[in-house]
Amino acid sequence: MCAGAMVHSRVGKVVFGAHDLKTGAAGSIMNLLSYEQVNHHVQMESGVLADECRAQLQAFFKRRRDERKRRRKPVNKRH
Secondary structure, eight states, X not given: OOXXXXXXXXXXXXXXXXXXXXXXXXXXXXXXGXXXXXXXXXXXXXXXXXXHHHHHHHHHHHHHHHHHHHHHSXXXXXX
């Protein structure tokens, strides 16, 4: 998510299922959406369908890793 863009665009509310535990600015690492120094605050509802969202994200990134490994693997060619 781009929390800064939501604040600048004056989004009223954001609803999402899974937090970004490494770099998230919507309640994970920090909460820019309700940071008191900014001039607009975005309501946030998190955890909606959390298990389903987590599973979908994990499957997506597993496919990406598997595809990357497959591309790196040398192909045996018999002549």
